[in-house]
Amino acid sequence: MATRPARKLDTPEQSVREANHRFYRALASLSLADMDAIWLHEDWVECVHPGWDMLLGWEEVRASWVRIFSSTQRMQMEIHSVWVRVEGDVAWVAWTEQITSTFERGFDQALVQATNIFVRRAVPPDAEGHGGGTQWLLVAHHASPLPAGQPPQVQ
């Protein structure tokens, strides 16, 4: 008996989850080009890395990723308890992650609670008229250390 192919969900929530997945993948691949594509490049975007002061504006935020990626050889993540909320053209995602960062002289493990805020923006089609539509772009990232132990569960 033929089974019907699963219908692709294309809700705003699903699009936000995909945007957030791109953020993990950019981290895991230490890809500055992917970070460039994920963030909105405005002077009001903000970023708090675990234990860092808040960074304001794309220039500072990008410089922090340059610094993190250049000092890290490998970053592995286990993602838990992803939670998404969409309100019009703004959405936010909360999750926990167990990060293992490998540096030249050792490695570090941390349990992190993170919040990402995205805004939906119109994207024009390319020169050949392809693409376009809307895209969820990252405008705020707040990550903070949790006490070590079992990854927490959203209750």
Added chain:
Amino acid sequence: MATRPARKLDTPEQSVREANHRFYRALASLSLADMDAIWLHEDWVECVHPGWDMLLGWEEVRASWVRIFSSTQRMQMEIHSVWVRVEGDVAWVAWTEQITSTFERGFDQALVQATNIFVRRAVPPDAEGHGGGTQWLLVAHHASPLPAGQPPQVQ
């Protein structure tokens, strides 16, 4: 010479700052009634206290304030680097705060980085037809410890 009274700013950003001030005041006065008035009472609101797991839904979030307020005798705060962004009916505020909490058996000082997310909701007039309009209600709070030291400045 008569001076003109300062014109009250009534921009969305100003309204969000005032909503966030109500949040500090609720903390400083350990007032559960004020917390009740500030938050949206939905099962999707979320809260991360410094070092705690994420709490989901107003019931859990409110229970956490009950617990914090009942074990705290006094909470004093110095607020730094408040930063606000409004996008339509959603807004977020980032700031740092130096919190001194006094308990029955001592006190604790912490430097905290916090993000609040608000949504703007219609509020109906009361039975006598007064009030109504819109109100910014808190839907997400993420507070995390920063290393002790001088309060950081947004650059």
